[in-house]
Amino acid sequence: MALSLHSAIRKTWKTLSSIKTGVVLIILVVIFAIAGTIILQRPLTDPDEMTRAYSPAMLRFLDATGLTDVYHAHWFVALMLLVSLSIIAASVQRFPNAWRYFARPYKSPEEGFRRVLPIQAHLAITDEEQGLGAAERAFRHMHLKSERIVRPDRFSLFAERNRISEMAVYIVHASLLLFFLGYFVVDAFYGWRGFLMLSPGMASNQVEMKSGEIRSLPFSIRCDGSGEETYTDGTPKRWWSKLAVVDNGQEISRKEIVVNDPLVYHGVRFYQASFGRTGKLDRLVLNAIPRSGTGQAQEISLGPNQIVSLDADTKVQVAEFIPDFVVQGGHVYARSNDVVNPAVRLIVTSEKTNKVVNFWLPEIPGVAENASSPYNFEPKDLKTGVFTGLEVSHEPGQWAVWAGVILMAIGLTFVFYVVHVRFWVVPVQDASGNLALWIGGSANRNRDAFEQTFKRFVEQVEKELKPKFEEAAEKPAASLPKTTTAGR
Amino acid sequence: MARARVEQHPATGMTLVVMVGLSIAFLLFIAFLNVVKSGDILSEANLLYAALVFYAGAGALYLGFGVTGTESYIKFASLATWAGLIANTAAVAHRWYEAGHPPFASLYEMLLSFVWTLAALTLIAEKRYAVKVIGTVTMPVAIVGVVLMQLLRSEVRPLVPALQSTWLHVHVTLAMLAYAACALSFALAMMFLIQDKLKTENFLAATSIFTVGIYASVLTRFEGWGGFNVIAWDAENKSEVFLAKNVRLFVTIPDLGWLMLLVFAAVIAPFTLYILTRVRKNDGFLAVANRAVFISILLQSLALVFFVIRVRDGRYSSLDAEGLYPTNLAASPFILSALVAGIFANLLYLLLLWRREDLERLLPDADTLDRITYKTICIAFPLLTLMIAAGAYWANRAWGSYWNWDPKETWAAITWLVYAGYLHMRITRGWRGRRAAYFAILGFGVVMFTFFGVTYLLNGLHSYA
Structure with a gap:
């Protein structure tokens, strides 16, 4: 029983980490994401528009399945969780291998490896030290640091660049997990x-x-x-x-x-x-003109609940402000809160007579008592209240997201543009007993460009070998350049 | 080889060049006469007109090269492209100066920048990578772009508050670069399929499906007894007529629907014949199918002409409101582009049919094309990533959230996922050759939908372009 449970877990893990599962999950995400852009989505769309667009049965179905709010549906979040698990599983499964590759680089190539490596070259040398020395100088020329690897049975050189590139994929996957963590976990909760x-x-x-x-x-x-x-x-x-x-x-x-x-x-x-x-009054500026003809016209400014004295006896205040009025059956109603057709009711009171007059601007027949007011009012300016x-x-999850963006930019740069290149140089003896320098190279991507680099390196080694070679072969060769200068 | 060809057609060698040269001179002269009357020589419209004339000349020469294989055309074609690019650059600069911001803020401005990028890329591809036929494909696209620009709202519109951000430029520049790289990978994948000896009839099938798809979508506007629905245009406000929020008013153009139906039948014919070839295993149908393509191009052109004439200037009745409403091509850019794209795709097929050997001779070999396709996507993918990230950061500043599941955002994410799928298949599964090429083509299809489809078919926050 315990064993079968164990194997079930192993099987699940294996399924999760396979690239097939990853692709199937990506396809599912794509399908549901598309569904979410085609089916009208709940919080954004008006409920009225929803009922207009779909039949009641259809709408019930869509609501029940969460298709009207795909991206926040539990199953969508669960799907994204599965994607995350698949990324983690795939990374964990492949990581140890890559890590071994990264942490313990293969520095001293065995014969089997040397035979099958696709990019390699042979150069004839007279002795091991001379060959390795030339290779070391060639590495320096290419700004590569080489190290001498000594094994009981072999002696060789190794140089590399950008080993971190082997880890780049994991950086990209980690950044994706950061996105999910930020959006689906931190911000969701x-x-x-x-x-x-x-x-x-x-x-x-x-x-x-x-x-x-x-x-x-x-x-x-x-x-x-x-x-x-x-x-x-x-x-x-x-x-x-x-x-x-x-x-x-x-x-x-x-x-x-x-x-x-x-x-x-x-x-x-x-x-x-x-x-x-x-749609509420902020300030109303009026011209008040006395009807009696003796007084002067004056400009007054009224706010809500503000009483202004026009003379010793008369006071005026705003009783009502209707931003968009309509008259029906002798009553004034507000049609909307948009200031498109405003009306205002002023109360003009006289202290001596206790007379109260309803003054309407504009004058609304049947409702307004404008004629009996001691003052006539002309509107000059109207300011209504604003809201922001x-x-x-x-x-809080956005910080994980931004960190993920930066990490992904770094990771993608390494994935696409930083190449891990390796060189090995081993002195070998061929079948007929001649000494030769075996040079091998490998790059984890962009092979054709590396082939050119490799060719340049081999040429450089050849060049470094030459003067020594001539020196060893015939002593007077060293004076050759001198002769040419003298000849000039 | 090239010289041999020229000698084969001694008479036609220079004729086209001279003809194109004379037409360019003539068109510019006519335009100059008009301009002198009105005064303002270096206006944006005139610069664009000049660019259009030069691009058209270049397109004719590139096409002439594609059809006859006369290599001397290329020199003049690229000369004309240079001239067009200079006029285009001046138009972009003029626009930038007038508007006070880089020309990225509306569909018109995006097209302006896009055409510029396309012309520049054509010259680079030609000079640096020796992909000479590229102009045969890109120049007609540039011409369509400039023509479309004449129909769109072109006045400098002030930026609404949400667009007043440096991130607009970052986001849009990245998007243009990424989409250009995607377009390039699409073209390269197509060339790969040619070099990979994919049978010409398969291209026939692809072109037919594409065209049938276009006319099937166009026919969703078929109305009643042969009518054709288009959106009404409010000339005063220069906008579509809305009945309610997001509900556009359609007017019915009588009889145009019949024509569209006829063309649909015509474009379905090559596909049917192709199927017959496959089912009956009789290649005799193919020759008929190719002739049917030729006929369908003629009918499609007819449909385009009638569509332009009827829609450009007319007043029609609507089923949803009383009275007559005007129409304008600017209200139907989607249909117009679709019709033009259909003709264009079929012409390219004919080019392949007639000149496949020349194309194969001129294009790099299959392996190289496969590799360059992959490399272009390696450039496009990080750009797409950064474009989405810049958009998210901007959304976080403008709308209050870095991810809103807006249709445009969602489709950008889908594009990203498709290319991510391509990269995984290529890197871990070693997908090469045809499968990879098909994937690259699919990716570009999604890009096109994200760019155009989402804007016209799905409503959302991202309503600028």
Whole structure:
């Protein structure tokens, strides 16, 4: 029983680590990812649009299977977990071999290896030391450090470059795991996103989550102003908000945020997401003209709940502001909160007579009592309240993601552009007893470019061999160059 | 060999060059006369026009080379490409100066940069790697690009707040480079298949499936009794007409649907004949199939001409709203590109059919092409990775999250996965040759869908291009 369990685990592990499993998983991820871009997705799409697009039975099916929110469905996350496990399994299975290769490089080639190595050359030499010395000089010429390997039965040279390249694949895979860790683990469990709406002067720590629940921050954000700039054609150019962080009743910091430049405090980010009008009155500027004809016209400015005296007896205040009015059956209603068709009801009171007059701007027949007001009002300017929409997010996992990006950039550079090259130089005796220098080389990628490098190296060794060779063969050869100079 | 060819056609050797040269001179002269009247010589439109004329001349010469194999055309063709590139560079510089930002912010600006990159790459490939026929493929693409630009909104539009970021330039530059590398790997994989002695009829099958796919998608707009639906165009606001958010207003052009149906039948014919060849094992059908391709090109051109004439300037009724609504080619760039791409693919097939031996002689050998394809993808893949990373970083600053599962993001990730699959198969499984080439072609198909398909078919945050 225990044995079969053991073998089951082994089998699972083997299946997970196979490249076939990896490819099947990648194909599954691709299929479901595509499904998510074709099927309308829940939080983004309006519920009304969903019901319009799909039949009720279809929608029930899609909702039940999680296809309306593919990327957050449990099975999708489970699939990504399987992908991670497959990457880990594949890496773990192949890693020891690669590590052996990395940690204990093969420095002294045996005969069997020498016979089958595809890139190799033979050079005739007179003695071992002369040959190895020439090779060492050739290595130095190529800025490679060589080492002498002494074994009981052989004596050879070894040089290499960029051994780290053998580890590059693991760096790339590790970076992928970092992405998954950041997005599917850290941010899935500890991250959140919400929305905060503020009007200038307001402070709040209540962030509304996507799900509708409210999250209280341990500090609050105060808005000191917000605005919009537009291009001449009316398209938005800039949205800005002046924000202040208030922690424990103290103002900690201030920042003017714009799109692309958020405010960050304690890992919580505040983004300028939208800007709009609240549909509430901020300030109304009026020209008040007395009806009696004796007094002067005066300009008054009214805010909400503000009472302004026009003369010793008469006062005026804003009773109602309707951003988009419609009249029906003798009543005035608000149609929307957009300031497109505004109306305002002023109350003009006289202290002496206790008379209260409802003055409507514009004058709405049947409702307005404008004629009985001691003053006539002309609208001059209207400012309505603004709000700024802040996207609030806490994504501690992003640091794992950015670390993964950097790691992946390094890893990919090594995978594609850094080649592990190795050279071996061994003095050998051929069948007829002649001494020769066996030179072998290998590169883990980009073989054809390495063949050129190898050729250059062999030529360099030949060149290094020559003067010595001539020196050893005939002594007067050394004076040859001198003769040529003298001859000039 | 080359000289022998020239001697074979002594009469035609210079004729094409002279004809193309004269047409270029004539077109530029006419344009110059118009410009002198209006005054502003170095405007972007004029520079683009000049680029178009030169590219068209280069394209004609490259095609002439492709068809006749006369190598002396190449010299003049690359000269014309140089001239076009200079005009194009001036147009890019003009745009950059006017807009105050690099031309990456709209589909029009992207096309402007894309055509420039394409022309530059053509010259590099020709001079440095001696891949001379490349212009036969790239120049027609450049011409289509410049023509498309004339139809798109070209006025400098101010950047909306989300686009005001350095990361826009980083992200888009990386994307252009990555996509250009992917396009190159696609072209190289195709050339590999030619050198790998893939039978010409297989190219026929691929071209036919591609064209049938195009007309099948086009026919989804077939309406009622022979009508054809296109999106209405609001000339005043220079935008499509919307009934509600994301709901566009379609108008029906009468009878155009019949023509599209006819062309669909015509493009399905070569494919049917190809299937017959395979099933009956009778090569006699192939000759008929090739003739059918020729006929389908003529009909496709007819469909394109009628589509352009009917859509360019007309008012049609709609099923969803009362009254007549105007249409414009700018509202249907997708259909237009599809029609042009269909003709183009079939022309390339004809080129292969008629001049395969010359192509084989001119192209590098199969092994080299296989290796270069892999190397191009080795360049494309890190660029894709960085492009996605830069996009994520920017999204984190602009939208509040580094990953939103927006369709564009998701498809970029899918592209990345496809190329990752290619690399794994190549490196660990030793996939070489045809299988690798097919994979490279698939990868580019996904890239094209991410670039164009997602923008036109799927809605999302990434709505700029």
